[in-house]
Amino acid sequence: xxxxxxxxxxxxxxxxxxxxxxxxxxxxxxxxxxxxxxxxxxxxxxxxxxxxxxxxxxxxxxxxxxxxxxxxxxxxxxxxxxxxxxxxxxxxxxxxxxxxxxxxxxxxxxxxxxxxxxxxxxxxxxxxxxxxxxxxxxxxxxxxxxxxxxxxxxxxxxxxxxxxxxxxxxxxxxxxxxxxxxxxxxxxxxxxxxxxxxxxxxxxxxxxxxxxxxxxxxxxxxxxxxxxxxxxxxxxxxxxxxxxxxxxxxxxxxxxxxxxxxxxxxxxxxxxxxxxxxxxxxxxxxxxxxxxxxxxxxxxxxxxxxxxxxxxxxxxxxxxxxxxxxxxxxxxxxxxxxxxxxxxxxxxxxxxxxxxxxx
Amino acid sequence: xxxxxxxxxxxxxxxxxxxxxxxxxxxxxxxxxxxxxxxxxxxxxxxxxxxxxxxxxxxxxxxxxxxxxxxxxxxxxxxxxxxxxxxxxxxxxxxxxxxxxxxxxxxxxxxxxxxxxxxxxxxxxxxxxxxxxxxxxxxxxxxxxxxxxxxxxxxxxxxxxxxxxxxxxxxxxxxxxxxxxxxxxxxxxxxxxxxxxxxxxxxxxxxxxxxxxxxxxxxxxxxxxxxxxxxxxxxxxxxxxxxxxxxxxxxxxxxxxxxxxxxxxxxxxxxxxxxxxxxxxxxxxxxxxxxxxxxxxxxxxxxxxxxxxxxxxxxxxxxxxxxxxxxxxxxxxxxxxxxxxxxxxxxxxxxxxxxxxxx
Numbered sequence: 001x002x003x004x005x006x007x008x009x010x011x012x013x014x015x016x017x018x019x020x021x022x023x024x025x026x027x028x029x030x031x032x033x034x035x036x037x038x039x040x041x042x043x044x045x046x047x048x049x050x051x052x053x054x055x056x057x058x059x060x061x062x063x064x065x066x067x068x069x070x071x072x073x074x075x076x077x078x079x080x081x082x083x084x085x086x087x088x089x090x091x092x093x094x095x096x097x098x099x100x101x102x103x104x105x106x107x108x109x110x111x112x113x114x115x116x117x118x119x120x121x122x123x124x125x126x127x128x129x130x131x132x133x134x135x136x137x138x139x140x141x142x143x144x145x146x147x148x149x150x151x152x153x154x155x156x157x158x159x160x161x162x163x164x165x166x167x168x169x170x171x172x173x174x175x176x177x178x179x180x181x182x183x184x185x186x187x188x189x190x191x192x193x194x195x196x197x198x199x200x201x202x203x204x205x206x207x208x209x210x211x212x213x214x215x216x217x218x219x220x221x222x223x224x225x226x227x228x229x230x231x232x233x234x235x236x237x238x239x240x241x242x243x244x245x246x247x248x249x250x251x252x253x254x255x256x257x258x259x260x261x262x263x264x265x266x267x268x269x270x271x272x273x274x275x276x277x278x279x280x281x282x283x284x285x286x287x288x289x290x291x292x293x294x295x296x297x298x299x300x301x302x303x304x305x306x307x308x309x310x311x312x313x314x315x316x317x318x319x320x321x322x323x324x325x326x327x328x329x330x331x332x333x334x335x336x337x338x339x340x341x342x343x344x345x346x347x348x349x350x351x352x353x354x355x356x357x358x359x
Numbered sequence: 360x361x362x363x364x365x366x367x368x369x370x371x372x373x374x375x376x377x378x379x380x381x382x383x384x385x386x387x388x389x390x391x392x393x394x395x396x397x398x399x400x401x402x403x404x405x406x407x408x409x410x411x412x413x414x415x416x417x418x419x420x421x422x423x424x425x426x427x428x429x430x431x432x433x434x435x436x437x438x439x440x441x442x443x444x445x446x447x448x449x450x451x452x453x454x455x456x457x458x459x460x461x462x463x464x465x466x467x468x469x470x471x472x473x474x475x476x477x478x479x480x481x482x483x484x485x486x487x488x489x490x491x492x493x494x495x496x497x498x499x500x501x502x503x504x505x506x507x508x509x510x511x512x513x514x515x516x517x518x519x520x521x522x523x524x525x526x527x528x529x530x531x532x533x534x535x536x537x538x539x540x541x542x543x544x545x546x547x548x549x550x551x552x553x554x555x556x557x558x559x560x561x562x563x564x565x566x567x568x569x570x571x572x573x574x575x576x577x578x579x580x581x582x583x584x585x586x587x588x589x590x591x592x593x594x595x596x597x598x599x600x601x602x603x604x605x606x607x608x609x610x611x612x613x614x615x616x617x618x619x620x621x622x623x624x625x626x627x628x629x630x631x632x633x634x635x636x637x638x639x640x641x642x643x644x645x646x647x648x649x650x651x652x653x654x655x656x657x658x659x660x661x662x663x664x665x666x667x668x669x670x671x672x673x674x675x676x677x678x679x680x681x682x683x684x685x686x687x688x689x690x691x692x693x694x695x696x697x698x699x700x701x702x703x704x705x706x707x708x709x710x711x712x713x714x715x716x717x718x
Binding site: 316342355 | 688
């Protein structure tokens with residue numbers, strides 16, 4: 001597909017990915033890691049994925065601590081395309097600041113936000129969805145790509161779609177966003193057919209986003225626009241910005257006001273929230289043993305699950321189903337796919353006991 | 360208990376302990392390791408255990424490759440008490456050669472063999488059993504200490520005792536030795552009450568052992584006696600000795616001839632054949648998590664089994680019951696107590712594929 005003029009990709013690159021410890025660390029977050037065995041990090045794959053539509057119109061917003069590594073991984077981008085947040089202020093500040101910069105730089109801009117640590121499987125269908133979303137967004141909608149659920153996941157938020165958007169085949173008004181459901185509720189969503197996963201892929205004109213923000217948080221929107229006019233004040237202004245997710249600050253109230261549309265995302269998508277999810281992304285059905293890394297470092301007998309031999313050591317696994325074994329230079333994790341969510345508790349415990357060298 | 364005059368302990372220190380990989384290696388066999396958290400190796404504990412009865416009358420027979428490390432661990436023993444086998448020739452050659460040396464050195468000697476890699480729990484009862492065995496052995500019996508089974512183990516051989524030995528309260532004639540049984544058969548043995556574990560603790564006069572050997576293998580016995588007279592010929596003669604276990608070469612035929620007696624061993628005993636057995640020796644009931652090593656290196660949530668953090672790394676285990684995790688500098692093992700026997704297959708596979716650096 002040809003590049004879309006004035007289309008900008010905004011890539012918030014934040015979050016440690018705590019549940020992927022010991023692979024991910026505070027100093028080495030998930031988006032900087034190769035979690036698919038492609039030889040490229042999730043960030044690099046994310047930026048490459050949007051290159052067809054956005055060319056080099058990509059803005060990455062990341063923590064100051066990661067700025068240099070992000071820039072090194074994306075050395076083909078112009079240097080000013082990596083924005084360093086002085087401190088973490090959640091997604092509204094990160095995406096809103098990018099919007100304010102783009103509003104000044106390109107009055108005809110349409111932007112789309114794509115988290116740096118998600119995995120998407122079918123480039124053609126991804127581009128189709130984005131292209132449609134951009135068309136709808138030019139009519140001043142806040143558009144979100146609604147992923148067709150592959151199952152009743154309890155790990156993601158959902159959106160409920162309502163009436164079609166006049167003039168656009170496939171676009172629907174979003175009636176509401178709903179938080180991560182219970183499994184029973186999720187089954188109902190999937191059966192209903194009108195629910196989609198909300199993957200945080202928001203497509204809109206920058207001014208629309210800031211105006212929607214300003215309707216509820218006028219000071220916040222004004223600060224972002226001031227900052228875009230005087231970027232040298234970043235260190236001073238940034239810490240005063242509210243810490244709030246874009247979903248709560250804009251998407252949910254805008255949906256209530258009938259300002260949000262959704263277009264169908266018919267591609268495989270995952271946020272790789274934990275090792276269970278990672279095993280699934282790597283293609284592991286129950287009964288398979290997935291290896292992320294050098295298969296010569298793994299010996300298995302009657303074992304299934306996921307082994308990550310990232311420490312260079314031999315890893316032998318015998319007689320365990322759906323096990324997760326992650327070996328690194330200074331820590332080893334052994335759990336199961338079913339318990340993968342609980343890795344966070346171990347990391348919290350390490351931090352609380354002063355072993356921040358390991359987190 | 361006071362030392363017994365002319366009592367000698369013979370300690371065969373052989374066998375790699377393959378099923379304890381990656382803790383045990385060909386170059387670092389089980390008997391050289393601290394597997395009880397005592398700060399001393401199994402070999403050191405074995406020699407210390409017999410010191411009360413044998414003082415420094417201890418002969419250790421080990422492979423040439425391990426001679427220096429064995430001597431270093433036992434630096435309180437006179438230097439000539441560690442005998443290096445030029446090559447592994449199984450237990451008959453090792454114990455028989457020690458017998459031949461003792462027959463020359465001390466005509467009144469009674470010897471007892473104690474494997475260097477077994478664990479024994481109650482020193483007083485151990486000494487009682489040995490002291491009784493020595494008395495019976497002075498009457499030219501081949502005496503074996505019969506361990507009271509703590510359960511229907513399928514990992515050990517058994518002996519069946521018959522009539523009492525006249526003149527010795529507690530000593531019985533051994534009717535036969537039987538190989539490792541099925542679990543059903545083992546249950547029958549335990550229920551019968553007349554079966555005991557054969558732990559390879561043979562007590563006898565050296566000449567009796569060699570004469571019993573000579574009855575079936577006259578050349579073997581003669582070679583051992585010749586060698587004891589001319590130890591400088593060890594490298595030349597050793598490779599010509601038959602490779603056979605003392606059980607088959609002497610104990611079984613001697614029992615058939617009515618020459619074997621047994622005295623009761625009422626102490627806890629284990630050969631730590633695998634990690635399941637090690638967890639048991641460390642006191643682990645089902646549901647416990649045992650740590651062999653630094654407990655600060657282990658983080659566990661809803662986990663039971665055995666963790667050995669021998670690689671200095673943090674080991675986190677979440678949501679696995681009866682798991683075995685062994686971390687070392689160059690290899691990690693993850694299995695279950697129930698599958699612990701299968702570790703040998705992994706080690707065999709590593710050796711077959713040329714990774715002898717890890718075995």
